[in-house]
Amino acid sequence: xxxxxxxxxxxxxxxxxxxxxxxxxxxxxxxxxxxxxxxxxxxxxxxxxxxxxxxxxxxxxxxxxxxxxxxxxxxxxxxxxxxxxxxxxxxxxxxxxxxxxxxxxxxxxxxxxxxxxxxxxxxxxxxxxxxxxxxxxxxxxxxxxxxxxxxxxxxxxxxxxxxxxxxxxxxxxxxxxxxxxxxxxxxxxxxxxxxxxxxxxxxxxxxxxxxxxxxxxxxxxxxxxxxxxxxxxxxxxxxxxxxxxxxxxxxxxxxxxxxxxxxxxxxxxxxxxxxxxxxxxxxxxxxxxxxxxxxxxxxxxxxxxxxxxxxxxxxxxxxxxxxxxxxxxxxxxxxxxxxxxxxxxxxxxxxxxxxxxxxxxxxxxxxxxxxxxxxxxxxxxxxxxxxxxxxxxxxxxxxxxxxxxxxxxxxxxxxxxxxxxxxxxxxxxxxxxxxxxxxxxxxxxxxxxxxxxxxxxxxxxxxxxxxxxxxxxxxxxx
Amino acid sequence: xxxxxxxxxxxxxxxxxxxxxxxxxxxxxxxxxxxxxxxxxxxxxxxxxxxxxxxxxxxxxxxxxxxxxxxxxxxxxxxxxxxxxxxxxxxxxxxxxxxxxxxxxxxxxxxxxxxxxxxxxxxxxxxxxxxxxxxxxxxxxxxxxxxxxxxxxxxxxxxxxxxxxxxxxxxxxxxxxxxxxxxxxxxxxxxxxxxxxxxxxxxxxxxxxxxxxxxxxxxxxxxxxxxxxxxxxxxxxxxxxxxxxxxxxxxxxxxxxxxxxxxxxxxxxxxxxxxxxxxxxxxxxxxxxxxxxxxxxxxxxxxxxxxxxxxxxxxxxxxxxxxxxxxxxxxxxxxxxxx
Numbered sequence: 001x002x003x004x005x006x007x008x009x010x011x012x013x014x015x016x017x018x019x020x021x022x023x024x025x026x027x028x029x030x031x032x033x034x035x036x037x038x039x040x041x042x043x044x045x046x047x048x049x050x051x052x053x054x055x056x057x058x059x060x061x062x063x064x065x066x067x068x069x070x071x072x073x074x075x076x077x078x079x080x081x082x083x084x085x086x087x088x089x090x091x092x093x094x095x096x097x098x099x100x101x102x103x104x105x106x107x108x109x110x111x112x113x114x115x116x117x118x119x120x121x122x123x124x125x126x127x128x129x130x131x132x133x134x135x136x137x138x139x140x141x142x143x144x145x146x147x148x149x150x151x152x153x154x155x156x157x158x159x160x161x162x163x164x165x166x167x168x169x170x171x172x173x174x175x176x177x178x179x180x181x182x183x184x185x186x187x188x189x190x191x192x193x194x195x196x197x198x199x200x201x202x203x204x205x206x207x208x209x210x211x212x213x214x215x216x217x218x219x220x221x222x223x224x225x226x227x228x229x230x231x232x233x234x235x236x237x238x239x240x241x242x243x244x245x246x247x248x249x250x251x252x253x254x255x256x257x258x259x260x261x262x263x264x265x266x267x268x269x270x271x272x273x274x275x276x277x278x279x280x281x282x283x284x285x286x287x288x289x290x291x292x293x294x295x296x297x298x299x300x301x302x303x304x305x306x307x308x309x310x311x312x313x314x315x316x317x318x319x320x321x322x323x324x325x326x327x328x329x330x331x332x333x334x335x336x337x338x339x340x341x342x343x344x345x346x347x348x349x350x351x352x353x354x355x356x357x358x359x360x361x362x363x364x365x366x367x368x369x370x371x372x373x374x375x376x377x378x379x380x381x382x383x384x385x386x387x388x389x390x391x392x393x394x395x396x397x398x399x400x401x402x403x404x405x406x407x408x409x410x411x412x413x414x415x416x417x418x419x420x421x422x423x424x425x426x427x428x429x430x431x432x433x434x435x436x437x438x439x440x441x442x443x444x445x446x447x448x449x450x451x452x453x454x455x456x457x458x459x460x461x462x463x464x465x466x467x468x469x470x471x472x473x474x475x476x477x478x
Numbered sequence: 479x480x481x482x483x484x485x486x487x488x489x490x491x492x493x494x495x496x497x498x499x500x501x502x503x504x505x506x507x508x509x510x511x512x513x514x515x516x517x518x519x520x521x522x523x524x525x526x527x528x529x530x531x532x533x534x535x536x537x538x539x540x541x542x543x544x545x546x547x548x549x550x551x552x553x554x555x556x557x558x559x560x561x562x563x564x565x566x567x568x569x570x571x572x573x574x575x576x577x578x579x580x581x582x583x584x585x586x587x588x589x590x591x592x593x594x595x596x597x598x599x600x601x602x603x604x605x606x607x608x609x610x611x612x613x614x615x616x617x618x619x620x621x622x623x624x625x626x627x628x629x630x631x632x633x634x635x636x637x638x639x640x641x642x643x644x645x646x647x648x649x650x651x652x653x654x655x656x657x658x659x660x661x662x663x664x665x666x667x668x669x670x671x672x673x674x675x676x677x678x679x680x681x682x683x684x685x686x687x688x689x690x691x692x693x694x695x696x697x698x699x700x701x702x703x704x705x706x707x708x709x710x711x712x713x714x715x716x717x718x719x720x721x722x723x724x725x726x727x728x729x730x731x732x733x734x735x736x737x738x739x740x741x742x743x744x745x746x747x748x749x750x751x752x753x754x755x756x757x758x759x760x761x762x763x764x765x766x767x768x769x770x771x772x773x774x775x776x777x778x779x780x781x782x783x784x785x786x787x788x789x790x791x792x793x794x795x796x797x798x799x800x801x802x803x804x805x806x807x808x809x810x811x812x813x814x815x816x817x
Contacts, residue, residue, distance in 0.1 A: 045629065048693045049675040056678060 086129035092122035103468035158204035169214035169246035170268035172323035179477030187363035195226035262327030278308035290469030315343025332375030363403030386440035394440035426458030515565035517552035518680035551680035552639030571639020574797040599728035600754035607719035620651035624669035629694035640681035644698040702767035
């Protein structure tokens with residue numbers, strides 16, 4: 001402002017001599033100096049008035065900008081909000097179009113398919129800088145389900161209360177957004193942790209994110225499942241809820257040591273005393289990396305008046321999930337071990353067999369941006385974008401992983417009275433996966449994965465044939 | 479087992495509710511805050527008054543109160559409150575702007591004026607002329623303002639309460655001239671605004687235009703704003719001219735019911751406004767050049783507030799009528815602006 005006034009003053013000062021000369025040249029003889037000074041004063045007033053009007057216009061524009069809604073439509077974000085960003089609504093979306101093909105004999109040709117894996121328009125937002133919400137339905141695979149729906153109150157970074165349907169705080173890769181997972185399908189450990197559930201959670205960060213915690217109480221879901229997959233979706237069915245908790249540390253998150261900044265370690269857990277029944281078993285099947293069902297407890301085979309002889313959950317279910325990740329520059333490493341200890345029972349021939357089974361899985365996953373972008377647990381930003389006819393290749397990333405699923409051997413003991421049928425259910429799966437991701441745009445990702453999975457058991461003779469899955473995905477995530 | 483689970487869930491639900499409520503309560507109890515949305519020239523008055531009230535409240539209740547201020551053209555401020563600015567109290571330039579909040583925003587009852595003494599106007603002021611030292615253009619009364627070549631500084635009546643008082647004072651003078659009528663008054667006002675080179679949005683902006691930017695020959699000013707300019711610049715720069723007639727300007731104050739109900743601040747907001755009527759509050763108003771209602775306090779400051787012939791808003795049929803007739807859409811001010 002001072003500069004502008006000074007400039008105007010300088011302009012006036014520069015003009016005055018010329019004005020005076022001009023006036024003097026045109027003035028009739030006898031005009032007094034007072035008349036010239038009056039003319040000069042009038043010119044000066046005009047300039048001052050113009051300057052003041054400009055000043056007022058700028059003030060009005062500034063005031064209008066301060067209260068005008070802020071609309072953002074960038075390469076990766078679409079939202080409308082208040083100027084201070086304390087109130088906004090954001091439109092998001094996830095569209096994953098996949099192609100699955102299989103080699104070898106383990107999967108029938110009919111399983112080769114195009115599939116819409118996720119179709120999720122999402123609305124999320126914040127009110128008052130404190131109250132958040134998210135609503136995310138899914139229309140994939142010919143069904144409509146609410147995947148996430150919750151309000152949350154962020155009283156401070158250390159105390160966030162969330163109520164509704166969302167991911168319980170357990171599995172590391174499960175907690176990673178579907179837009180951010182490096183493989184098309186999550187690894188075998190995700191079979192053992194809950195997907196989405198209804199409940200209440202208190203969570204938060206301390207020390208600038210160096211310590212994160214979450215504790216919650218949920219309706220409870222079976223291994224790998226979401227509450228919308230229940231026979232009666234999104235309601236409590238077994239009268240027992242899961243307690244869930246997770247503690248995660250990033251001890252060097254705020255350190256100047258860039259070698260260790262990307263290190264995070266933690267553990268998640270759930271506990272419930274669940275009373276399943278033969279009709280409502282409260283047990284899950286497990287899937288291979290190619291999304292084929294490879295393990296299930298015995299289902300009911302009884303007919304007539306014979307009691308239902310399916311295996312069912314009957315007591316404590318305890319999940320433990322130690323986990324870590326490490327990101328440095330273009331390299332990323334993610335690892336997790338998951339164990340579920342489950343009391344089960346089965347009524348066969350009038351005798352009820354009970355046992356505690358321990359199933360486990362683990363994975364180690366590597367990722368590397370060939371094009372130099374930063375690896376991170378959440379998000380990615382390609383260093384360049386790909387547009388035909390222009391320079392820029394987008395971001396290219398190589399990924400590899402090893403993962404295992406190990407079913408408790410006791411599940412197969414007892415011949416016909418066993419909890420799982422060794423002729424159809426595998427006792428172990430060992431998988432090797434490699435893949436390449438191409439990020440031509442901030443919101444676009446094309447992936448190609450190859451997974452080879454070897455099994456133990458699960459066949460009438462010997463082992464179930466290896467699964468060779470070639471999965472590809474065209475994804476839009478914004 | 480089912481009963482146990484039911485109890486467990488009830489416990490969790492209660493704990494969650496207690497946590498949410500408790501956190502909110504703690505957050506609120508940490509500091510009592512009030513927002514006073516006021517008009518342009520009251521910055522100094524309320525800076526002074528808020529300090530005194532905070533001390534008074536601390537002494538009375540032990541609580542700490544922080545009063546935040548918002549200032550701008552009175553009409554614009556009223557619009558902001560209607561649009562959602564969470565004012566616990568409004569202290570605006572005229573009743574019409576509080577009426578707008580009551581009628582258009584439905585944020586307080588229409589009889590708000592009756593809730594405090596002196597129809598909720600705890601202090602008054604009037605409109606005077608501020609001219610350059612020595613009064614080089616020899617401006618003595620309203621008639622001088624329409625002489626060719628006189629630059630008159632006054633804000634926009636559409637956004638400024640003070641500007642509306644200026645306008646009405648001029649109108650009153652014109653009507654009181656021999657042969658005066660609504661038609662002659664309208665013509666006078668038309669000529670007057672023809673001499674206005676800049677229409678600021680508020681009174682403080684006009685003071686800046688006249689005093690600091692050196693524009694114009696005379697500023698139509700709140701009496702308090704004129705005194706403040708002299709205090710700031712010194713009596714060797716500008717001086718006050720008292721016209722033959724002016725208007726009793728009655729700035730209005732009110733608690734915004736819907737906001738205090740939501741924020742739980744009604745008691746303190748009411749006490750805040752009542753404190754304006756106490757001898758302490760009246761003294762603060764007087765030393766900031768507002769005319770106190772309290773006769774005893776006024777008697778101590780007679781040198782600041784000369785007596786003059788004052789019309790009131792009642793002479794215009796009240797604010798509802800005056801607002802519609804002169805400043806509403808298509809009103810007289812709009813008409814003269816388009817001529």
